[in-house]
Amino acid sequence: MILDWLLDGMVALLILAAALWTLAAPTPFAAVIGFVGFGLLASLAWVRLAAVDVALTEAAVGAGATGVILLQSAVRLRRGAAEVAAATPGRATTLLAGLLAGGLGLGLALAVLALPATVPGPAAEAAARSAEVGLGNLVAAVLMAYRGLDTLLESIVLVFAVLAVWAMGPDRHWGGIPGPRFARQRDGPLALLARWLPPVGIVIGIHIAWVGADAPGGKFQGGTVLAAMWVLAWGAGLVRPPSVADRRVRLVLVAGPLGFLLAGLLGAVLDGSFLAWPAALGKPLLLLVEAAMTLSVAAALALLVVGPPERRA
Amino acid sequence: MSAALQFLGLLLAAAGAFFFVAGSAGLIRFPDQLSRLHALTKADNLGLGLVALGLLPFAAGVFAALKLLVIWALVLLSGASAAQMVAERVRAAEPPA
Known part of the structure; x- marks a missing residue:
């Protein structure tokens, strides 16, 4: 004590x-x-x-x-x-x-x-029914099911943040390559770290996102680790950021929010309310959305670190 | 047996804590950047290693114990690399006399 x-x-x-x-x-x-x-x-x-x-x-x-x-x-x-x-x-x-x-x-x-010591509210009922969502982690169940709209909007905010950063670049660089260019590290500590850490970090990032369903973790935490691994390789000159006009980049960036929206609409069609997570498809659909969100969070955070476009593609 | 192992674990963790205290004292007291870096990495590598070893007997299972060792290995890799990078910049800024 x-x-x-x-x-x-x-x-x-x-x-x-x-x-x-x-x-x-x-x-x-x-x-x-x-x-x-x-x-x-x-x-x-x-x-x-x-x-x-x-x-x-x-x-x-x-x-x-x-x-x-x-x-x-x-x-x-x-x-x-x-x-x-x-x-x-x-x-x-x-x-x-x-x-x-x-x-x-x-x-x-x-x-x-x-x-007051015990706060009145729907917490107890939510906890009792969290198993219906198929998520063992109560926090994940609340974020995806009970407060799904908040989580959806959070994921959309990340896309807007990236757009805002891109918009900071001068007009002549629009559609160009974002961020400073780093010289390729042939040897030295950064080269070593950028080669050794990402394989481990990618596994850990996916693990954190995956166990988020039943244990502490989730898409934001796992996505951050994935983004960090890419940023490390970028800083060591091993990878170059793609142009901001690249369709694949934009697709990865919006995959999570888009998947979330589509799943929500599916709930509206099948179960009568937006973001309802239809019981028949609940867990697989949830995992699909979570996986897309992990990718989008990773892409958004990495692009936020990289910054606005600085040179022509 | 497990009680003896746990006692050993506590001793190791205490030794690790000693390295952290010594490393922190060095970080505050040492006169130049490279010496301070040296003190810091001792706390990171040895201190955390001893604490991780000391926690092994308390781990909930083989996987939890492995996780502790992986954490130590990751801190070793990133801490040592970061220290080398800082040292490189220090050297570049003030070449040895």
Whole structure:
């Protein structure tokens, strides 16, 4: 009991310290490193709360993928120091934003503390009936069946995010190759890592997506690992990003949301309501959609890291 | 037998924790980047290895135990590679006198 308190208290203090360090960091690069550390500590906190699915997502998407994207941004922003300085808010705005965020955080904390011990809601019934969906992992069952619309919209948001990044490129590069070009590493640590890690990482990524049905894991976490493997090979110059006009890229990007939508419409036709997961086809259809979503998440995250088109195809 | 193994496991995990503390102290105290990197990789490789070995007797089965070893191997590979990459950049920025 006391040990639990000690451990939780230490994790909470470390999270606060990492957050403060991230805010006070002298350079954007250091701030991003602080942010990644903060995300990993937050995932520890989620493990302590027995929310392993959330912990995996926080570590993979929150700390990992977001960290890499922010790191790319920090490096890109070095070229425009004057513009960054002009766009940086003044002390008063920063202080106001800090007060607002702090007040909101405090309010949320008070609201959570004021919650009754047992929260009325459909949670118990959902848990009792999750087996009907054919998913042993309650979180996956809720995400795919009860909150299917949220998950569908989340997957569509990823496509829009990629479109927004592509739209950042200048007109003359539209339809071109995205991202910087990396020299092919013939030897050295990066070449070694980029050859050794992807075979293992691809298996682990697919495994995480696959076990998500019955254990902590799922398409977002597994897709992030797959994306990371591609980004690693890209950084070592072993693969080149395809042009943003390539139909295959676009197809992989929308395969998940499209499959999700089609499955939802099938539910509307067979069972009378959108996203109903017709009982006869439930599990196989679900797995198909999950597989397509894993691919789309991987493609979207990889393309978000790569950035806008930078040269002609 | 299993109690003895678990006791051994606790000893190994404690030894691993010692390496993490020593590595962290080195990371804070050592004067130059390459020495700090050296301290950090000791904590990563040896510390995590000892903790993983120490947890083996507590693993729920053969596959869980294998998973622990795979995690160690992956951290070894990525940690060592990342450390080499950082060291390369340090060397490129300030060539040895």
